[in-house]
Amino acid sequence: MTIKYLDHFNFSTKPFSKELGDAELWIPPTKKALVDDLCEAIADHDSVLLTGEPGVGKTCVLRAVRARIPAQGCRLTYCHNATLGRRDFYRQLCHALGLAPSATAAALFYAVSTHVQDLGRDHMHPVFLLDEAHLLHQDTLDHLHILLNYEWDSRALLSLVLVGLPELEDRLALRRNRSLIQRIHRRFRVDPLTIDDTHDYLRMRLRRAGNDKELFASDAIGLLHDATRGSLREVDRIATWSLREAARLAKKRVERDIISRAVDTTSTFEE
Numbered sequence: 001m002t003i004k005y006l007d008h009f010n011f012s013t014k015p016f017s018k019e020l021g022d023a024e025l026w027i028p029p030t031k032k033a034l035v036d037d038l039c040e041a042i043a044d045h046d047s048v049l050l051t052g053e054p055g056v057g058k059t060c061v062l063r064a065v066r067a068r069i070p071a072q073g074c075r076l077t078y079c080h081n082a083t084l085g086r087r088d089f090y091r092q093l094c095h096a097l098g099l100a101p102s103a104t105a106a107a108l109f110y111a112v113s114t115h116v117q118d119l120g121r122d123h124m125h126p127v128f129l130l131d132e133a134h135l136l137h138q139d140t141l142d143h144l145h146i147l148l149n150y151e152w153d154s155r156a157l158l159s160l161v162l163v164g165l166p167e168l169e170d171r172l173a174l175r176r177n178r179s180l181i182q183r184i185h186r187r188f189r190v191d192p193l194t195i196d197d198t199h200d201y202l203r204m205r206l207r208r209a210g211n212d213k214e215l216f217a218s219d220a221i222g223l224l225h226d227a228t229r230g231s232l233r234e235v236d237r238i239a240t241w242s243l244r245e246a247a248r249l250a251k252k253r254v255e256r257d258i259i260s261r262a263v264d265t266t267s268t269f270e271e
Ligand SMILES: Nc1ncnc2c1ncn2[C@@H]1O[C@H](COP(=O)(O)OP(=O)(O)OP(=O)(O)O)[C@@H](O)[C@H]1O
Pocket: 016, 017, 018, 019, 020, 024, 025, 026, 027, 031, 052, 053, 054, 055, 056, 057, 058, 059, 060, 061, 164, 165, 232, 233, 236
């Protein structure tokens, strides 16, 4: 089945698809600096906190880090289901690490921490990337600083990278979590897009899909930027709706009125 707006604008592929290869990610200077900082923190064997609003590109930043980190010397393990109690959390880690899951919480923890020590002996640094970490159960959070303790807390054998919404900062600031936050050495935010970023991002996406014309009027981009509040995922959604609508109306460009309708028609938010 043909997709009309792709033909109408001569796109070779869906311009705002989430299915981008690591090499195709948009890395403007601000994101490059963040990826550099994260790679350096991991090289230093530090643990890291990375926060930002939904859709600003946190997980894509992790993908950019994955593409940069040398396979030799570093082992990244990505966990995205944070909605688990402590025992299932460790079971998930065992599974991701290729370890046989044990029955009890203590045995699961022992398997993971022994694996970390084995990797250390092989000069391999493990990095556990815990995405959606604002959803971690408190009993899991209570335990993470223990997972970072090797040889009487004298070795930095593991980096934890906690990634989540800004409320994760509030949770970690609670007195109950002070032992953990003290061990998270580096703390970063992914900022929402600026208006210049939104222009660049649109241009990059359209060019990658084979169309380097200015398909969005400048004031349309201004409105798109305001309405999406710097979220790339929202830009993807509203821009796709708008291109589809412009094609339906046989227009060659997305003007401000189409963005305005896209926002009114598809927005689920209220001020
Ligand atoms: N660097 C990038 N290059 C290209 N597209 C990107 C980039 N960052 C984000 N996007 C687009 O925005 C979408 C959302 O990004 P991402 O999933 O990284 O956000 P997030 O901050 O992890 O959101 P959430 O908090 O909801 O998990 C991606 O699916 C992709 O389409």
